[in-house]
Amino acid sequence: MKFENVIIIGNGFDLNQHLPTSYSNFINSTEFKQLLSTKNYFAEHLYRKHDLQNWIDVENELTLYSQGQSVQDAVNAFREEFSIVSECLKKYLQTIDYSTLNEEALSYKLIKENIDSEYLILDFNYTETVAKILSTLGESDEQIKNRHIKVHGRLNTDVIFGVEDRARIKNEHVFLRKAYNKNFLAANLNSYLTESSIIHFFGHSLGASDHMYFDDFFSTYSLKPYYKQGKEIHLYFYGEESYNRIFMEMDELTNKQLSKFRQNNSLKFINTM
Numbered sequence: 001m002k003f004e005n006v007i008i009i010g011n012g013f014d015l016n017q018h019l020p021t022s023y024s025n026f027i028n029s030t031e032f033k034q035l036l037s038t039k040n041y042f043a044e045h046l047y048r049k050h051d052l053q054n055w056i057d058v059e060n061e062l063t064l065y066s067q068g069q070s071v072q073d074a075v076n077a078f079r080e081e082f083s084i085v086s087e088c089l090k091k092y093l094q095t096i097d098y099s100t101l102n103e104e105a106l107s108y109k110l111i112k113e114n115i116d117s118e119y120l121i122l123d124f125n126y127t128e129t130v131a132k133i134l135s136t137l138g139e140s141d142e143q144i145k146n147r148h149i150k151v152h153g154r155l156n157t158d159v160i161f162g163v164e165d166r167a168r169i170k171n172e173h174v175f176l177r178k179a180y181n182k183n184f185l186a187a188n189l190n191s192y193l194t195e196s197s198i199i200h201f202f203g204h205s206l207g208a209s210d211h212m213y214f215d216d217f218f219s220t221y222s223l224k225p226y227y228k229q230g231k232e233i234h235l236y237f238y239g240e241e242s243y244n245r246i247f248m249e250m251d252e253l254t255n256k257q258l259s260k261f262r263q264n265n266s267l268k269f270i271n272t273m
Contacts, residue, residue: 012203206249218253
């Protein structure tokens with residue numbers, strides 16, 4: 001099915017709704033602090049990193065932590081610690097209160113403005129924010145099921161937490177790869193993007209941990225033959241740092257062909273700050 005609007009949602013969407021869903025929120029949570037008391041060494045590593053910087057890229061730290069593991073006997077222990085941290089994240093996110101969703105926020109308006117079109121939402125968050133908004137806007141459970149894809153899993157089943165295919169982790173740490181998860185969604189997101197008319201990225205940084213989902217699209221639409229088939233792409237970002245981060249990732253995704261990508265496609269930038 002060809003969709004007029006494909007909306008790609010990352011954690012910035014939830015943050016635009018002022019929901020405490022960042023990894024820093026998680027690491028400062030009661031649930032995580034209770035986990036620290038159990039001598040989970042991976043959790044302690046994340047806490048130390050966060051304490052030094054006051055923010056953390058957990059998926060990047062997974063790669064670095066894997067590279068730093070040198071004792072073969074520690075593999076099983078790390079697998080268990082990683083599993084416990086994943087469950088703790090799931091437990092924390094299940095405490096999120098959606099009762100005060102802001103209908104005036106750009107995140108809410110984006111969905112409201114496109115709900116009468118042929119739309120598809122590719123939701124990289126673990127939360128239920130999008131489903132709650134769609135329900136508030138009158139979409140039925142069946143409509144939500146058909147128009148809302150939870151790329152990284154659902155809180156009532158399992159969350160897809162880990163690293164992308166190209167992350168340089170140790171071979172024995174294959175359990176860190178998102179595709180290792182039994183509930184991994186092996187959907188061809190490139191086909192949705194290719195068949196769409198307009199693509200909206202809201203709160204998604206295009207970070208390295210998700211490059212495997214977007215590689216084909218960005219590299220293909222940087223090529224000259226696609227000049228007349230270019231896409232209209234709306235990029236929502238939060239301040240200058242966010243803008244720079246998105247372009248850094250696009251530079252990588254387009255194989256250093258940013259100019260050609262911008263020539264071949266129509267980009268619109270919306271600062272949510």
